[in-house]
Amino acid sequence: MSRIVSSSSGRIRIRDKNLRNQLKLNALKKELLNIAAITKLQENIHTGSLLVRFDPSAIDIGVLKANIDSSIDNVLGQLSVSQSLLSKKNISRYNKIAMLVSLGASVAFAVMRPKHWKRRHSLTSYVFLANLGVHLTIYRKPLLRLFR
Numbered sequence: 001m002s003r004i005v006s007s008s009s010g011r012i013r014i015r016d017k018n019l020r021n022q023l024k025l026n027a028l029k030k031e032l033l034n035i036a037a038i039t040k041l042q043e044n045i046h047t048g049s050l051l052v053r054f055d056p057s058a059i060d061i062g063v064l065k066a067n068i069d070s071s072i073d074n075v076l077g078q079l080s081v082s083q084s085l086l087s088k089k090n091i092s093r094y095n096k097i098a099m100l101v102s103l104g105a106s107v108a109f110a111v112m113r114p115k116h117w118k119r120r121h122s123l124t125s126y127v128f129l130a131n132l133g134v135h136l137t138i139y140r141k142p143l144l145r146l147f148r
Helices: 022-032 061-076 081-085 088-112 117-138 140-145
Strands: 004-008 011-015 038-044 049-054
Touching: 004 061, 011 061, 022 038, 022 049, 022 061, 088 117, 117 140
Parallel strands: none
Antiparallel strands: 004 011, 011 049, 038 049
8 A cells, every 4th residue: 555645747745644753754764765766855744744856767657656665665564454444534535425425315315205215315314414423523623723
């Protein structure tokens, strides 16, 4: 599982919460500087981010990404599947999908009025409200900042 969050010509951004630790960040920087095509590393310890600048004519982007992933795994360790699937970002993504599906189903039951439509409409509405509660819990801090 890659920790590369974006890439463009000459730039690759790495993000991991472990990069907020200065010792691990320094170890990763030392490891990445062994790759010849990398020209500059720019860190942001507050976000756990590392911007890698490289010469695109010196190396294929696929090879570079594989080398970077290997270096990250050497320093920070393998990212387990459960960590990646249950991250806050993914939970929020799954929750938003469930909200959209349940809202769409609720509206469809109300419009089409099949047999037992009120029960189905109510059930999907409750599913939507439960997911809305999860969404508001995840984003409570940004929402509360609006009222300060």
